[in-house]
Amino acid sequence: MITIAVDAMGGDLAPRPEVEGSVLAARELGLRVLLVGIPAEIKRELARHSLRGLSVEVVPARDVIAMSDSPAQAFRRKKDSSAHVAARLVRHRQADALVSAGNTGALMTVARFVLGTLPSVQRPALAAPFPTSRGGVTVLIDAGANVDSKVGHLLQFAVMGEIYYRVIFGTRRPKVALLSIGEEESKGNELTKEVYNRLKDLPLNFVGNIEGREVFSGSVDVIVCDGFIGNVALKISEGVAQHIAAVLKKALKSTIASQVGYVLSRSAYREFRRNIDYSEYGGAPLLGVRGVAIVGHGRSNANAIKNAVRVAAELTHAQLNERIERELSSLPIAVGT
Amino acid sequence: MITIAVDAMGGDLAPRPEVEGSVLAARELGLRVLLVGIPAEIKRELARHSLRGLSVEVVPARDVIAMSDSPAQAFRRKKDSSAHVAARLVRHRQADALVSAGNTGALMTVARFVLGTLPSVQRPALAAPFPTSRGGVTVLIDAGANVDSKVGHLLQFAVMGEIYYRVIFGTRRPKVALLSIGEEESKGNELTKEVYNRLKDLPLNFVGNIEGREVFSGSVDVIVCDGFIGNVALKISEGVAQHIAAVLKKALKSTIASQVGYVLSRSAYREFRRNIDYSEYGGAPLLGVRGVAIVGHGRSNANAIKNAVRVAAELTHAQLNERIERELSSLPIAVGT
Numbered sequence: 001m002i003t004i005a006v007d008a009m010g011g012d013l014a015p016r017p018e019v020e021g022s023v024l025a026a027r028e029l030g031l032r033v034l035l036v037g038i039p040a041e042i043k044r045e046l047a048r049h050s051l052r053g054l055s056v057e058v059v060p061a062r063d064v065i066a067m068s069d070s071p072a073q074a075f076r077r078k079k080d081s082s083a084h085v086a087a088r089l090v091r092h093r094q095a096d097a098l099v100s101a102g103n104t105g106a107l108m109t110v111a112r113f114v115l116g117t118l119p120s121v122q123r124p125a126l127a128a129p130f131p132t133s134r135g136g137v138t139v140l141i142d143a144g145a146n147v148d149s150k151v152g153h154l155l156q157f158a159v160m161g162e163i164y165y166r167v168i169f170g171t172r173r174p175k176v177a178l179l180s181i182g183e184e185e186s187k188g189n190e191l192t193k194e195v196y197n198r199l200k201d202l203p204l205n206f207v208g209n210i211e212g213r214e215v216f217s218g219s220v221d222v223i224v225c226d227g228f229i230g231n232v233a234l235k236i237s238e239g240v241a242q243h244i245a246a247v248l249k250k251a252l253k254s255t256i257a258s259q260v261g262y263v264l265s266r267s268a269y270r271e272f273r274r275n276i277d278y279s280e281y282g283g284a285p286l287l288g289v290r291g292v293a294i295v296g297h298g299r300s301n302a303n304a305i306k307n308a309v310r311v312a313a314e315l316t317h318a319q320l321n322e323r324i325e326r327e328l329s330s331l332p333i334a335v336g337t
Numbered sequence: 338m339i340t341i342a343v344d345a346m347g348g349d350l351a352p353r354p355e356v357e358g359s360v361l362a363a364r365e366l367g368l369r370v371l372l373v374g375i376p377a378e379i380k381r382e383l384a385r386h387s388l389r390g391l392s393v394e395v396v397p398a399r400d401v402i403a404m405s406d407s408p409a410q411a412f413r414r415k416k417d418s419s420a421h422v423a424a425r426l427v428r429h430r431q432a433d434a435l436v437s438a439g440n441t442g443a444l445m446t447v448a449r450f451v452l453g454t455l456p457s458v459q460r461p462a463l464a465a466p467f468p469t470s471r472g473g474v475t476v477l478i479d480a481g482a483n484v485d486s487k488v489g490h491l492l493q494f495a496v497m498g499e500i501y502y503r504v505i506f507g508t509r510r511p512k513v514a515l516l517s518i519g520e521e522e523s524k525g526n527e528l529t530k531e532v533y534n535r536l537k538d539l540p541l542n543f544v545g546n547i548e549g550r551e552v553f554s555g556s557v558d559v560i561v562c563d564g565f566i567g568n569v570a571l572k573i574s575e576g577v578a579q580h581i582a583a584v585l586k587k588a589l590k591s592t593i594a595s596q597v598g599y600v601l602s603r604s605a606y607r608e609f610r611r612n613i614d615y616s617e618y619g620g621a622p623l624l625g626v627r628g629v630a631i632v633g634h635g636r637s638n639a640n641a642i643k644n645a646v647r648v649a650a651e652l653t654h655a656q657l658n659e660r661i662e663r664e665l666s667s668l669p670i671a672v673g674t
């Protein structure tokens with residue numbers, strides 16, 4: 001039975017959505033879930049659910065990493081945190097995968113150093129799925145695990161992201177693109193121009209550069225970039241969405257007619273919000289570590305946690321890491337270049 | 338009298354909005370405008386307006402740079418384009434400033450090499466103003482004039498952007514921030530960490546790093562970044578806005594009640610679109626060249642052109658370049674480092 005370790009103390013509302021989402025996952029998917037954290041708090045939440053026939057267990061952890069903790073300090077000083085304990089469960093094969101909606105930077109550090117990286121992987125990378133205008137999903141890799149990436153790192157991100165996309169979204173030949181400032185091969189900075197040139201030679205369905213304007217269009221499946229760019233790109237997207245929501249709310253409330261319109265269309269807004277809700281896609285996996293590690297949004301609700309557990313199980317079942325290792329080790333990508 | 342050369346052939350709908358916007362600017366602001374381009378086309382548009390008492394002249398140019406032209410090729414092969422002729426008018430002091438809604442890359446190349454850069458400026462940079470949730474304006478510099486910027490370049494962008502903000506938006510001590518992946522000084526890549534350290538020593542109101550999520554919040558006035566990042570950030574923002582509009586339209590049309598809401602709130606949507614319309618801010622100046630060069634959006638309407646002409650006149654009147662040269666030459670920024 002596939003076993004998933006859930007960091008019950010990670011998210012903004014922990015442990016409630018973590019516990020509820022884990023119970024849902026155990027019930028609907030028949031998985032074994034280990035809830036890691038402060039036992040009293042987890043048990044108080046578990047008491048709200050019927051656990052009959054479910055494989056849900058509590059694994060104690062004394063400490064909790066806060067959202068405001070520095071990743072490096074949290075890694076060094078909070079060895080008994082729920083994130084550390086969950087990662088050690090994976091390292092010692094007591095769990096197949098780890099899910100956390102906690103401090104993303106800290107979780108990446110913990111996963112990277114407790115689990116270690118795969119032999120052929122130079123740097124693990126965060127793969128962030130998001131919905132597109134066409135109704136599909138595009139994955140951006142690296143969403144912020146690394147900065148100052150070199151050419152070889154981006155090539156590895158492309159290979160890992162493509163495998164993940166195939167496994168989770170079932171596309172046989174995902175379209176892989178490079179985030180840049182123009183579609184032509186000649187557009188970009190030193191890094192992307194060299195990466196473009198090298199991506200052409202890999203056995204991927206590489207479709208060339210993609211500009212920022214097209215990221216949400218759904219025209220490609222996997223978008224490759226350095227983690228500094230990826231972090232800025234995703235966070236600015238969140239900022240724009242908040243900005244538009246604020247402007248729209250103000251505009252719609254400014255006249256009687258549009259107030260009526262606002263009330264009438266409220267259910268449509270709810271659907272809209274669901275549409276841009278990342279929780280359906282089950283969080284962002286940190287690809288390239290030994291084991292499976294999924295980072296959820298801090299605001300994850302129970303549904304988001306359930307989906308993250310589901311994705312963790314699917315990646316385990318599909319032997320993602322064996323595939324990554326097999327494909328990367330057979331490719332002519334000089335590490336560190 | 339301040340004289341502005343307008344590239345009449347630049348935008349997607351040229352020369353109609355260029356001519357109308359120039360006539361409006363001449364009438365409302367008492368400026369002299371030189372409309373540069375194919376005379377027959379410009380005159381056909383001019384015939385739609387009353388020019389009595391206005392200082393609007395036509396300067397012929399035989400060629401036109403297309404949106405699809407490569408900037409380098411357009412610069413070399415279309416020496417008689419309206420953009421080239423307009424830039425030469427500025428170079429030869431027959432005009433104070435140049436406005437174009439054409440191919441941004443080509444215009445930057447033409448402006449940079451026909452006008453030349455100021456003695457203390459290493460690289461000109463594009464300063465892009467945009468509206469914020471607080472109702473103010475934030476300027477992002479560099480929005481895409483350069484890639485692979487070095488530390489000294491970003492320091493110069495900060496100084497130039499701050500002067501521009503003071504001149505156009507009247508803020509005495511604009512807040513200057515560095516775009517990065519975390520607020521703390523320790524967050525960023527090699528470039529931004531070094532720039533952060535050096536910005537602290539400049540006589541600017543430097544407020545530290547800003548994350549992508551905060552870019553549209555209005556918490557700072559000037560945001561400094563490399564042009565690759567700036568281009569991706571602004572284009573992805575456009576893409577998110579389009580994406581949200583598409584999702585919202587679909588959601589609002591899906592039920593009868595929300596259809597009614599949609600109709601009733603249509604005027605509110607128009608106001609919303611006006612609110613996120615960049616045209617109010619008069620285009621993006623390329624800072625650091627000899628003379629004033631303003632790049633408008635390809636979709637600029639007459640109002641956008643008028644505002645770009647107004648901003649061009651204000652920057653001329655305020656002796657922007659003298660200020661930039663004076664401040665940069667007095668600062669301890671080693672060029673090219």
